[in-house]
Amino acid sequence: MSNSKQKLMGYMLSALKSHVSPIDYPAPVAELFTEEHLLSVRSLYDMSPFFGLGFLAANYAILEAASEQPSTNKLHVIYLAIGWEEECLDHLILFYMVSVRQAGNRSTLKITTVEDSFNSGQRLMMLWDRLRDLAAQRGVRLELNIVSQKLSELSRNSVVFEPDEVLAVNLAFKLHRMPDESVSAENTRDELLRRVKGLAPQVVTLVEQEMNGNTAPFPMRVGEALAYYEALLEYFESTVPRDNSKRAMAEEGLIRKLVNSVACEGRDRVERCEVFEEWRARMGMAGFQLKPLGPQVAESLKPWLGCWAWDPRFTVKEENGGFCFGWRGRTLTVASAWH
Template sequence: MASGFQGRDLRGGFGFGAGSAIQMPPFTNRSEPAGGEGGAAAAGGVLKRSLNEMEWQQRLQYQHALFLRSVRQRTHLASPISPLSMVDLSSSSASFFPPDLSTLTPSSSSSSSALSGSCISSGLGGHVRRQQQNPNPPDFSFSAAAAPSCVTESENKSTTMRNRLLELERRLLDDEDEDEVSASGCSAVTTSEWSQTMQQLISPPPPAASAAQNPLSPSPTTSSSSTASSSASCSPPLATPSRQMLSDTVAAIVDRNLEAAAANLSVLKRAANPHGDPEQRLTAMMVAALYSRIEQPPSSGALRHPFAELCSAKHLAATQMLYDLSPCFKHALFAANLAILEATRDYSRIHILDFDLGQGRQYVSLIHALAERHRHHPSARPPFIKITAVADPASPFNFFNNGSGGLRMVGDLLAKLAQRSGVGLRFNIVCRRVAELNEAALGCEPGEALAVNLAFVLSRVADESVTPANPRDELLRRVKSLGPRVVVLVEQDMNGNTAPFAARFAEACGHYGALLESLEASVGRESGERALVEACLARKAANSVAREGADRVERCEVSGKWRARMGMAGFRSVPLGPSVAEPVKARLAASLRSKPGFTVKEEAGGLCFCWSGRVLTVASAWR
């Protein structure tokens, strides 16, 4: 055996070939003749080496091992950012071990630089260059001095990628002279960096983590995340209710930022659904109202007024459906009838003055109640009722002026009903302005109890905020001058008159939102009548929100303001006692047994009809 390195020719430079940086100087055996003679004794000449030669050979072995440990070729291991695939890292056998050193090009031609550690570069460029020069590096295993525990080809095939990578990491990082390599100036990967790289190769981080570490990365994950974030900011998410975006839109309109308002409305329009749940229906209603305020289309043709839709026969018919379908409206009118009966119980002749008769359905229950009371007191004089419908020629809501003859038709129907019920009835129509009304014009007679019905009337009459003439107070003064026995007032409870636009809009959202919820609880979604009623409410809400000045005819007030106005007009409250409150509560409970959201409460002498705690309508009596 010529040396301690099996299969290596020391004269060949430890496998580097000709011109290697490490060359073994020739030496001769002591027993060998100078002229090459004595070849027969060459077999035993190694045993007769001098001490200096043995020390020189051991020093070379140590330097060779040190060189192998210092170089630590890792060029075949791909970086996480390398374009090389995992296939490039493996071959049919032990491909995770460094290739044959004879396939590498030394970085220096001097022996001293190689031994001092100025070794082969392990950069990415060198990596790719070596892979191109030797795309299929031969399989190789370390010698006993460099890798004492190699694995065989059969073992590599049965070992998973994870185990091989971990084994390679352990072998390459388990260096006692790591500090020496780092100080030598070689391009070497530190322990922590290498561990991170290996961990990424073994188990790549999830996409979310990668995006979090590098939010500016142009990876598909980051791009999709950005797209999702953008879409989430444009559509109304669950965390941002539609009502909040509606409020933001109103604020933009107040600031005259119509571009932002239009952008919000386009988003809200996608969330709105006139056939969905109450919240979606409310959104659709309010989006239409805000669009109407922004666009303000000029009136033309038959639409002579901005509120012409509120005066149409279709709207008036839908309003009557609202009074029938909504428990809060229906029972408020029932309470008004009971208040009239209670105030006129000692009179057999009753004169009712009505400023908005509509279809007259309110009086159907009143006629039945009068007939029932007479049956309980047959000895009393038969009841007689006179209904006077006031049609103001100046009012756009005058059904009579529409030329349909609706008021006369309603009177005929009521007369037939009263006749079948055993109640006398006379129906009159008075076409005069409010300022022209007096007892003579209205046909008031002695001995009859005058009752004035102001159900849902005053909220559509302008007040001092619209015109100095103040038609609202003028009407109340005229009514007061007639000396009525009772005046019944029924109105929606909503601050929609003198409140500024933003506050008025918020109030409309709360009021009409609760009203839509109450309809959801009492009427099926597929009801055709409900669709007409909600269209009616949408028109009312649009006028209350979108219009200003004389064009805004929907001017509801809260009950406190109605009380103050009635008091200033000279009226005093007539509390609705148990004779009115108890029958109303009983009837409401009987008709809505499985709908606990509807409630009635007595407040300030009146009856408040609520849905989920919010007051929608209020009925009160005055004298």
């Protein structure tokens, strides 16, 4: 048995123990909201092309929507709870590409982040001067708005808009941790989608893990978790040295995510991933239509594929209107755009 499979069996055993005897073997719940877990997830996203390329695909989809309105050079992107510094580097890539698209004109990129935590907004402000200077070097005027409110209260009254700007909302990896109708009558997952639709954005990007881990029966949920996390752990085992400290941190985050998704029920189950078809249904109920990612997005991603482009185990494909990133035949993340 490979080292990655041995690890997986150990993690799954721990999850099943917690499911059967939650008092004797308490599952991680509060840990998923700690700074330590935030750093672990950051390492996971940094080291896994399935996540990083998902972010990039979302950014390119936003730029594609902006290019469809050449009469303006103002782009406004709303992020929900940025949460960790490295994600801001995605913004650097974004406004660099904006400056290329709008060559010869001074572009404006406005970023609004909706934060329900004061500390998150404070951390973002500490980075902002540096980001603004880097944007200026690329001919982009950068604006930041931090809106402190609950995501369930998001509306056009809480965000400052200009009539001539292209509005985009980036929901990358945000929805799977929100409760749905199986947890609470409030159904904050679908309520947020309706509120985002009420903002009337030109494009909404969605990137999520491809795993049926929300309302599936328990045996199916266990099988899904086994297949999904086996692929991720096998990726790390095959491509990242064992003594890499960031790999160890990323795997710690994976442990918490796996155990929570299998061991917990009700509100304690924070990790509630769904497959793309389920997200399509939810987006449709909220009034969105799929905006297929064009060939320009695929072409733009090619320079970022690097060594993975030559590894047959890593897959990138367009399917049912979404971009799928996977390992050994298993799709791990899907990026899509909506309007």
